[in-house]
Amino acid sequence: MEDNEKLSQSERMRLSNKEAWKQWAVDVTKSPYDLPLESLNPGHPMLFEADASLAYFERLRKEDPVHRCENSQFGPYWSVTRYQDIMAVDTNHKVFSSDSRKGGIQLGGVADPDPDPTFHLPMFIMEDQPKHDEQRKVVAPMFTQRELARLEGLIRERAVAILENVPVGETFNWVRHVSVELTGQMLATLFDVPQEDRHKLIHWSDVSQSIGDPDVFETPEMGFAELWKCWEYFDAVWKERAARNQPGSDLISMLVHGEATKNMPPNEYLGNVLLLIVGGNDTTRNSISGGVLALNRFRGEYDKLKANPNLVPGMIPEIIRYQSPVAHMARTALEDTELGGKQIKAGDKLAMWYVSGNRDDSQFEAPNDFQIERPNARSHVSFGYGIHRCLGNRLGEMQLRILWEEIMNRFEDIEVVGDPVYLRSSFIRGIRELPVVVRRK
Numbered sequence: 001m002e003d004n005e006k007l008s009q010s011e012r013m014r015l016s017n018k019e020a021w022k023q024w025a026v027d028v029t030k031s032p033y034d035l036p037l038e039s040l041n042p043g044h045p046m047l048f049e050a051d052a053s054l055a056y057f058e059r060l061r062k063e064d065p066v067h068r069c070e071n072s073q074f075g076p077y078w079s080v081t082r083y084q085d086i087m088a089v090d091t092n093h094k095v096f097s098s099d100s101r102k103g104g105i106q107l108g109g110v111a112d113p114d115p116d117p118t119f120h121l122p123m124f125i126m127e128d129q130p131k132h133d134e135q136r137k138v139v140a141p142m143f144t145q146r147e148l149a150r151l152e153g154l155i156r157e158r159a160v161a162i163l164e165n166v167p168v169g170e171t172f173n174w175v176r177h178v179s180v181e182l183t184g185q186m187l188a189t190l191f192d193v194p195q196e197d198r199h200k201l202i203h204w205s206d207v208s209q210s211i212g213d214p215d216v217f218e219t220p221e222m223g224f225a226e227l228w229k230c231w232e233y234f235d236a237v238w239k240e241r242a243a244r245n246q247p248g249s250d251l252i253s254m255l256v257h258g259e260a261t262k263n264m265p266p267n268e269y270l271g272n273v274l275l276l277i278v279g280g281n282d283t284t285r286n287s288i289s290g291g292v293l294a295l296n297r298f299r300g301e302y303d304k305l306k307a308n309p310n311l312v313p314g315m316i317p318e319i320i321r322y323q324s325p326v327a328h329m330a331r332t333a334l335e336d337t338e339l340g341g342k343q344i345k346a347g348d349k350l351a352m353w354y355v356s357g358n359r360d361d362s363q364f365e366a367p368n369d370f371q372i373e374r375p376n377a378r379s380h381v382s383f384g385y386g387i388h389r390c391l392g393n394r395l396g397e398m399q400l401r402i403l404w405e406e407i408m409n410r411f412e413d414i415e416v417v418g419d420p421v422y423l424r425s426s427f428i429r430g431i432r433e434l435p436v437v438v439r440r441k
Helices: 010-015 017-023 045-049 055-062 083-090 131-143 145-165 174-191 196-208 218-241 252-255 266-297 300-306 308-321 393-410
Strands: 066-069 079-082 329-334 335-339 342-344 349-353 412-418 431-433 434-439
Touching: 045 055, 083 335, 083 349, 131 145, 131 252, 145 174, 145 393, 174 196, 174 252, 174 266, 174 393, 174 431, 196 218, 196 266, 218 252, 218 266, 252 266, 266 300, 266 308, 266 393, 266 412, 266 431, 300 308, 308 393, 342 349, 393 412
Parallel strands: 079 349
Antiparallel strands: 066 079, 329 349, 335 342, 412 434
16 A cells, blocks of 8 residues: 555545554554553554553653654654643644644545645634634634523423433433433534434434444445535535525524624635534534543542532533543644754644643643542643634533533432443544443432
């Protein structure tokens, strides 16, 4: 197979997923401490699917916190694994770029000044200034405190309905019945599309995170073909919103009438829609699932919560820290610089491993423990920092808080009764299946 770094984006998209996975196979049962340090590729998605990645980051934080991986399916990249180094990169957008044409925000993004629009989906999180702020401001009004207050009652009503309809006393998949359902309903509301279409939004969110998975798509081209069905759906929504006499207050209406977004080409419109779908779905849904799993692994904390349900609000940032639903964000160095004693060259790709920064014992005491009263849990890096800090973080926190308040109102226990199934992705740290049994009070 040709060197990944020498291929254009469109050429890479046409590579067989099975060929790529065969070339970069990894033995997930091996301890990272038994491997040569220079050979570690902590971004391999199979490590996340096997829930084996944390040991890799533990070793890197101890021995090589800014680590160079020369050979991987993503090409060469630096892993930034300590909290303070992550903050240094995330808050310095003048040196570390998010621009999709320079490599974007995920490992695997390719620098290409003239990318193929079939596979290149720009979005405001993958823009540098000033375009980033101009487009972000278009949708920001949806996430103000006033709007969140307006949505709170609706979220509680839906949380109650979802929880009242789970099968009590029998095994079911918490992810599908609860986590996906609550976030899917909220997505449909934010876009002002029919609730029966929420499953399409969830499907396209899942597709966006499975394009490179050979068990889902034989080639990435097939995955992108499925994503363009999302554009077809939202192209019709765009035209309907543009034809209205009065502008709506939903996210698509904001994009239609926003000065910085009203003339987007199709691939950029699709990119921004997918950003809003994934940002509004994957992160919150995996925190919902991750909280149930964490409380089962730390039963003493669950007992503490049962004894005092008023601890729910303080528990929410600890869930988000512990789960770290976005495993990494990538940046590209715009100039030669120094980080953690290492010389970073202009054009180098860096992965800020949020999942590792949230387990850094220089920032969090006993970081591998889930502590619902952790005093500094809110200093987690799961939402990022700087200009790219998650726009919908307060909405996600509110959904988690309301759901757990209603859980504590009606359930004596949620017991995990089988092994979780994890997403094969090193970008979204996701849980696909979580078998549970719930018991009412």
